[in-house]
Amino acid sequence: MGKIKIILADDHQILLDGLSSILELQEDICVAGIYTNGLAMYADIKNTMPCIALVDINMPGLNGHELTLKIKKEFPEIKVIALSMFDDITHIMQLIKAGASGYLFKNTNNDELLKAIRAVADGGTWFSAGVTDKVAAFIKAEKSRQYDPVAPALTGRELEILKLVAMEYSNAKIADSLFISERTVETHRKNMLRKTNHKNMVGLLKYAFDNHLL
Amino acid sequence: MGKIKIILADDHQILLDGLSSILELQEDICVAGIYTNGLAMYADIKNTMPCIALVDINMPGLNGHELTLKIKKEFPEIKVIALSMFDDITHIMQLIKAGASGYLFKNTNNDELLKAIRAVADGGTWFSAGVTDKVAAFIKAEKSRQYDPVAPALTGRELEILKLVAMEYSNAKIADSLFISERTVETHRKNMLRKTNHKNMVGLLKYAFDNHLL
């Protein structure tokens, strides 16, 4: 069986050097290209046609997400492992949706790194422990946040206020519009946030639109 | 030509008495029903089958908007004139969309009231001066706010931040997620608001969704 051909992209040369030195020691892995930015990797990828592209997600120019999208679109058979400082769910979901087969943190130890590369080369996936936890929690939260038939509906007055919030009215202006006290508006807002378990009007409005309340 | 048959709904008896006494003096108008709430008017409307329903929009139980929707759905030929303390564009648009042929303020003088009733009975519409001004301004603002191809797009970083805002992240949390300073987040938010002429994140997010930026 041939060696696992891998290419690397990261804007930090030191990290590239470190990665490269680790990987070159492996009998079954060969590093076919090293790039300090996404554009360079993308420009050269049809020449290297690697099995795996290991990409830092935070690069200037073409970032890891954009690079992954492009790679998977043109070369779906090339697998991508994202490398990140972030443990933020937004980036994780973004890269997974873009088709990454793996997501590792930059502080991943060498052993896990190698395991991940081999698993992905073998057709599998590898996400750091924290990543899978976050994804599970995120999906769970999303499901409980999307259309929730059990959640108490908002009252007519609450929705009326929410519509004005959506129109960027301040509490004072809402109060003027509805001929009620600003305190009353504050209480309605507070009640809506509490009812729907949201932190702010942004989230609440999204909830209202998602549930066709507005 | 027959008299204009009209029915009235308002939760303030005094106002009903006043309206009724004015209208009964007119040779061409007859008051066929007087109700202190929307439900009562709705329940009786097929018995009265008036030409015009004059309805206060702020009533308990069935408010003027809901009442108008029901009336126009079941009896599209019955015309509705909304009567309101509000000069708020939300209610105005709401009632117009519900099919009201007129929108008057409660401080409208008798002369205008009669003119409105006659115009509407004649198949026309009648909106108080302030109403038409507000509607025009509102539509103009909406048009300039909806998909605006000339408006500068938001940058990649700005959109990244906006996505996190949409997820109810605080500035601090956004900063942590993106490994940048909270001040930087503040500046990006400020810049986006300024670019798109919005007052707050709520409006900006709506703009972003409307323009398919998110």
Added chain:
DNA sequence: TAAAAAATACCTTTTACGGGGTATTTTAAT
């Protein structure tokens, strides 16, 4: 290579919002 744009970061002040409650009146439901 130079210019422009984007990204970053900081400062101050003001305003608005969120979070913690309680209480009374009005309206709706039973």
Added chain:
DNA sequence: ATTAAAATACCCCGTAAAAGGTATTTTTTA
């Protein structure tokens, strides 16, 4: 008629956000 829910209004406090700027560095564009 009674109870429950909704609507109203108030209080206090702390923090977040918005608004007003400026400045430097990095990246992108021409």
